Amino acid sequence: MQAQAEVLTTWNDVCHTDDLVTNSGVCVLLEGKQIALFKIQIEGNTQYFGVSNWDPIGQANVLYRGIVGTLQGNIVVASPLYKEHYVLATGQCLERDDVSIQSYEVRVEQNRVFIATL
Amino acid sequence: MGFFLLKIKVNEMTLSSQQQQRIVIIGNGMVGHHFVEQLINSKADYHITVLSGEGRLAYDRVYLSSYFTGKTAADLALTDEKTYKQWGVNAVTGAWVTDIDRTHQVVTTKDGTVYPYDKLVLATGSYPFVPPIPGNEQEHCLVYRTIEDLESISASAAQSKIGVVVGGGLLGLEAANALKSAGLETHVVEFAPQLMAVQLDAMGGSLLKDKIEALGVQVHTQKATEIIEAGEQCRYRMKFSDGSHLETDMVLFSAGIRPSDQLAREFELAVGERGGIVIDNQCKTSDPNIYAIGECALWEKRIYGLVAPGYAMARAAVASLTNNEGEFAGADMSTKLKLMGVEVGSIGDAHGNTSGALVYTYHDQPAGVYKKLVVDEAKAQVLGAVLIGDTSDYDTLLQYALNNIALPDAPEALILPSSGDKPLLGADALGDSATICSCHNVSKGDIVEAIEGGSCSLGDIKSCTKASTGCGGCSALLKNVVDAELEKRGVEVSKAICEHFNHTRQELYHLIQVENIETFDALLEKHGKGLGCEICKPAAASIFASVWNDYILRQAHQPLQDTNDTYLGNMQKDGTYSVVPRVAGGEITPDKLILLGEVAKEYNLYTKITGGQRVDLFGARVEQLPAIWQKLVAGGFETGHAYAKSLRTVKSCVGSTWCRFGVQDSVGQAIDLENRYKGLRAPHKIKFGVSGCTRECAEAQGKDIGIIATENGWNLYVCGNGGMKPRHADLFATDLDDATLVKYIDRVLMFYTKTADRLQRTSVWMENLEGGLDYLKSVVIDDSLGICDDLEAQMQHITDSYQCEWKTTIESPEALKRFRQFVNSDETDSNIQFVTERDQIRPATSAEKYVGQQAIPVDII
Ligand SMILES: Cc1cc2nc3c(=O)[nH]c(=O)nc-3n(C[C@H](O)[C@H](O)[C@H](O)COP(=O)(O)OP(=O)(O)OC[C@H]3O[C@@H](n4cnc5c(N)ncnc54)[C@H](O)[C@@H]3O)c2cc1C
Ligand code: HEM
Ligand code: SF4
Ligand code: SF4
Ligand code: FES
Numbered sequence: 001m002q003a004q005a006e007v008l009t010t011w012n013d014v015c016h017t018d019d020l021v022t023n024s025g026v027c028v029l030l031e032g033k034q035i036a037l038f039k040i041q042i043e044g045n046t047q048y049f050g051v052s053n054w055d056p057i058g059q060a061n062v063l064y065r066g067i068v069g070t071l072q073g074n075i076v077v078a079s080p081l082y083k084e085h086y087v088l089a090t091g092q093c094l095e096r097d098d099v100s101i102q103s104y105e106v107r108v109e110q111n112r113v114f115i116a117t118l
Numbered sequence: 119m120g121f122f123l124l125k126i127k128v129n130e131m132t133l134s135s136q137q138q139q140r141i142v143i144i145g146n147g148m149v150g151h152h153f154v155e156q157l158i159n160s161k162a163d164y165h166i167t168v169l170s171g172e173g174r175l176a177y178d179r180v181y182l183s184s185y186f187t188g189k190t191a192a193d194l195a196l197t198d199e200k201t202y203k204q205w206g207v208n209a210v211t212g213a214w215v216t217d218i219d220r221t222h223q224v225v226t227t228k229d230g231t232v233y234p235y236d237k238l239v240l241a242t243g244s245y246p247f248v249p250p251i252p253g254n255e256q257e258h259c260l261v262y263r264t265i266e267d268l269e270s271i272s273a274s275a276a277q278s279k280i281g282v283v284v285g286g287g288l289l290g291l292e293a294a295n296a297l298k299s300a301g302l303e304t305h306v307v308e309f310a311p312q313l314m315a316v317q318l319d320a321m322g323g324s325l326l327k328d329k330i331e332a333l334g335v336q337v338h339t340q341k342a343t344e345i346i347e348a349g350e351q352c353r354y355r356m357k358f359s360d361g362s363h364l365e366t367d368m369v370l371f372s373a374g375i376r377p378s379d380q381l382a383r384e385f386e387l388a389v390g391e392r393g394g395i396v397i398d399n400q401c402k403t404s405d406p407n408i409y410a411i412g413e414c415a416l417w418e419k420r421i422y423g424l425v426a427p428g429y430a431m432a433r434a435a436v437a438s439l440t441n442n443e444g445e446f447a448g449a450d451m452s453t454k455l456k457l458m459g460v461e462v463g464s465i466g467d468a469h470g471n472t473s474g475a476l477v478y479t480y481h482d483q484p485a486g487v488y489k490k491l492v493v494d495e496a497k498a499q500v501l502g503a504v505l506i507g508d509t510s511d512y513d514t515l516l517q518y519a520l521n522n523i524a525l526p527d528a529p530e531a532l533i534l535p536s537s538g539d540k541p542l543l544g545a546d547a548l549g550d551s552a553t554i555c556s557c558h559n560v561s562k563g564d565i566v567e568a569i570e571g572g573s574c575s576l577g578d579i580k581s582c583t584k585a586s587t588g589c590g591g592c593s594a595l596l597k598n599v600v601d602a603e604l605e606k607r608g609v610e611v612s613k614a615i616c617e618h619f620n621h622t623r624q625e626l627y628h629l630i631q632v633e634n635i636e637t638f639d640a641l642l643e644k645h646g647k648g649l650g651c652e653i654c655k656p657a658a659a660s661i662f663a664s665v666w667n668d669y670i671l672r673q674a675h676q677p678l679q680d681t682n683d684t685y686l687g688n689m690q691k692d693g694t695y696s697v698v699p700r701v702a703g704g705e706i707t708p709d710k711l712i713l714l715g716e717v718a719k720e721y722n723l724y725t726k727i728t729g730g731q732r733v734d735l736f737g738a739r740v741e742q743l744p745a746i747w748q749k750l751v752a753g754g755f756e757t758g759h760a761y762a763k764s765l766r767t768v769k770s771c772v773g774s775t776w777c778r779f780g781v782q783d784s785v786g787q788a789i790d791l792e793n794r795y796k797g798l799r800a801p802h803k804i805k806f807g808v809s810g811c812t813r814e815c816a817e818a819q820g821k822d823i824g825i826i827a828t829e830n831g832w833n834l835y836v837c838g839n840g841g842m843k844p845r846h847a848d849l850f851a852t853d854l855d856d857a858t859l860v861k862y863i864d865r866v867l868m869f870y871t872k873t874a875d876r877l878q879r880t881s882v883w884m885e886n887l888e889g890g891l892d893y894l895k896s897v898v899i900d901d902s903l904g905i906c907d908d909l910e911a912q913m914q915h916i917t918d919s920y921q922c923e924w925k926t927t928i929e930s931p932e933a934l935k936r937f938r939q940f941v942n943s944d945e946t947d948s949n950i951q952f953v954t955e956r957d958q959i960r961p962a963t964s965a966e967k968y969v970g971q972q973a974i975p976v977d978i979i
Contacts, residue, residue, distance in 0.1 A: 014941075019942075027940050059692075060693035060949065066652070069649050072617075075649065076651075081691065
């Protein structure tokens with residue numbers, strides 16, 4: 001299974017780590033899709049997250065400009081329009097069960113940032 | 119057998135009579151039971167006998183109707199035989215008393231058993247009044263008072279389709295609700311012209327009628343029933359005096375109650391003209407060995423048909439028997455309830471019967487809300503109130519009425535819906551004797567006592583005073599009082615701003631200042647947990663800016679900013695930004711106006727004049743902002759902070775320079791003030807206004823800081839605002855010279871910045887200051903805290919360290935990196951599309967975007 005997943009996943013080089021802002025977001029364009037990229041430093045660890053930049057409730061491409069934080073143990077971004085929270089790891093909306101956004105796997109190698117597409 | 123056993127009891131009692139007084143209570147209703155409970159709690163040495171006329175011991179009559187929603191007799195029980203036995207109480211059920219021999223001090227029940235007493239308590243309650251209508255004794259003509267009545271009603275309802283309740287008072291409506299939930303077509307027949315005539319005025323009654331009819335219960339007012347005879351379609355037909363009739367299968371009488379005073383009449387205790395056993399303040403009847411309490415008692419010509427006054431009587435009687443203090447002093451008959459989902463409240467003199475009483479009313483017909491406030495001639499006190507459709511003001515009004523709290527200058531504010539300045543009753547406005555919980559008669563003093571006795575949480579206080587464990591209506595007030603009292607004693611009450619910091623904004627402000635904290639990470643490490651969130655981060659950023667007045671986009675602060683602050687513009691619905699340069703005092707040169715026009719044209723921005731006397735350019739994409747500002751800054755503009763919680767605008771009228779009425783140069787003053795305070799980051803936005811004379815064309819009294827010119831200088835107003843809940847500013851000081859004016863404003867604003875809560879505007883902040891306007895005056899004018907020098911120095915620091923954020927940003931390549939839609943592409947956000955309307959752009963709707971081709975994509979510049 002592991003091997004197969006490796007085969008199907010494409011890792012796309014999107015930017016340099018210097019393009020990222022710690023504990024905040026930037027946006028990349030990948031195959032016509034807008035992806036919000038976050039670099040989170042928490043308790044000494046650095047983690048990277050990618051989610052769709054489209055705010056499904058505010059109907060605009062703005063999520064990378066939201067404030068990131070923790071809420072009930074989740075690392076989240078708050079929409080800059082109406083302040084709903086999205087869990088960065090899963091794309092789940094904490095306020096609305098019926099809403100979620102696409103999340104992407106992110107990997108950093110030799111100061112380059114890669115995003116997985118299938 | 120009962121006879122025999124009881125005989126033995128009699129002997130026992132006689133034996134112990136030397137030491138132990140015998141007390142006999144007739145009736146084991148709610149009040150009779152409360153009396154027993156209180157007497158047991160008092161630890162007085164009495165031999166207690168309870169004679170219950172019903173076949174069971176005391177139960178909760180107030181919640182009787184819940185029987186129809188599934189409660190059983192056992193659920194409603196207030197006590198049981200086991201409990202009474204443990205207390206040593208001799209309780210007998212089915213013991214209807216028929217005879218009192220006052221000379222020999224014995225009572226006899228209908229089976230002939232004799233009970234001697236030293237003290238006798240009549241707690242016989244009342245019985246339902248059935249109007250003397252021919253036909254009222256038929257099988258399906260019922261009343262609503264006991265559990266047995268409910269059983270009969272259920273049985274009858276099962277064989278009926280239509281039910282009529284006679285009587286549109288509180289109980290009648292409750293009974294109607296019961297019939298309706300039993301699935302019957304329900305009617306209410308009321309003799310008076312309105313419903314709930316005791317508690318409500320005509321307007322309130324008619325609104326209630328509308329609401330209840332909307333729920334499917336038909337209400338017939340002004341109907342006098344003449345006879346109940348056999349019906350044609352239904353079991354019965356009720357004929358009314360006006361010739362009309364109504365067919366029904368059952369009739370439920372709820373036409374009022376009458377005190378059960380038969381024993382008193384027969385054995386010559388004083389009774390009132392219209393019934394009721396006369397009692398004094400100790401609840402003694404005309405025979406000093408006999409007490410009467412509850413609904414059978416008449417105090418000062420009044421019968422109290424509610425349970426709380428009955429409990430108060432029971433306590434007074436126990437106090438008298440145990441030689442303790444505590445007299446019955448009348449009781450409040452205010453009620454708040456939900457009748458078939460309709461909120462209804464009535465307080466004190468709801469009809470305005472007091473001589474000289476004045477009335478305020480508020481009526482919102484579409485929403486079905488009616489409120490009436492009755493005050494005394496001097497407009498100093500609340501006498502009564504009627505609330506229909508919205509009882510949210512009930513608790514506050516009741517406190518005003520019960521504790522004679524002095525009314526604010528505009529009493530109508532208490533019932534108006536939008537009053538932001540509705541005076542909230544602070545816990546300190548209440549005296550120690552103020553009743554907090556009327557169900558359990560808990561005063562503020564009792565709560566203070568509990569706290570002194572070691573209770574230190576809301577839960578503790580609830581369980582030790584019982585406050586808020588009855589109807590629950592007092593819970594908000596209780597929390598208020600408890601918080602205030604705990605705080606006074608230095609116990610910390612959580613007002614934490616969010617889950618990451620266990621501190622208030624004001625505390626964070628102090629920590630940042632005192633510990634010289636300059637970054638969010640340092641603050642989080644020392645005082646917080648987690649990563650922060652969109653609540654604490656901007657709050658901290660704002661404090662950093664207030665305290666250090668750092669460049670807002672410094673690397674470490676960046677991730678903290680609300681997106682509006684990060685991108686130094688207001689985000690609009692499509693993710694574009696608006697550009698609002700500062701136009702101090704609204705004064706602008708033609709050249710600058712032209713520049714604005716040129717920039718707007720070049721970048722194809724939508725242009726509008728704002729309410730704050732400046733120009734707003736909409737539709738700028740994030741990557742366009744630096745270039746736009748580059749041009750504006752080069753032309754002499756600076757940021758307008760329209761995106762920030764900070765000074766927005768100082769609006770001015772044209773003043774004495776041009777206006778024929780003006781007495782001072784309002785424009786000059788406005789420009790100076792705007793330039794002085796323009797960099798100040800505060801808990802919320804701040805707006806100023808300056809008018810050149812009393813005509814007040816700049817509407818300065820609607821601003822946080824309002825200044826109005828006088829012949830001799832300036833009048834200063836503070837803490838007003840427009841917006842959702844407008845509030846007029848309060849006059850703070852008069853005829854100030856320029857220097858004093860600035861000094862006072864420095865102090866007010868800095869004090870606000872340091873002590874207000876996050877997102878608290880000046881108006882709310884001042885209202886929450888204990889002591890309000892007077893306190894603020896004493897701090898600012900009299901320097902009562904001795905901090906004025908500091909406040910001025912800090913303001914001076916902020917003024918001196920001002921920098922235009924946009925100027926600094928466009929000079930920093932690092933900061934400019936943020937203004938990109940994509941870090942890996944120069945493309946623009948394809949979702950941002952405009953169409954033309956009235957010769958300017960506006961965002962395309964999603965339908966227009968779908969059509970696609972017609973939309974004008976904005977060129978990349
Ligand atoms: C449906 C309903 C809803 C109510 N809702 C509310 C409410 O929301 N709020 C509120 O404050 N009040 C309400 N009340 C009123 C409240 O129930 C009464 O105020 C309270 O029960 C009065 O208590 P009491 O002990 O004085 O009288 P009762 O509860 O009537 O008790 C008197 C007892 O004495 C017995 N008795 C009488 N004569 C004799 C005799 N000669 N020998 C032996 N026993 C005798 C009776 O059988 C009865 O059991 C409601 C009443 C009803 C019926
Ligand atoms: C996202 C929310 C908001 C945005 C983007 C916004 C934007 C603006 C802007 C750009 C102006 C022009 C002011 C200037 O010239 O600087 C303005 C004026 C005003 N705003 Fe808002 N505003 C918002 C929310 C509010 C709220 C919540 C209130 C009420 C509490 C409010 C009350 C006002 C008032 C009263 C004015 C007129 C000021 C005057 O006439 O002097 N705004 N707003
Ligand atoms: S407030 Fe007075 S000075 Fe200012 S414009 Fe109006 S009338 Fe003129
Ligand atoms: S009043 Fe409402 S719609 Fe108008 S600018 Fe303010 S927030 Fe927007
Ligand atoms: S007033 Fe009813 S519980 Fe306190």
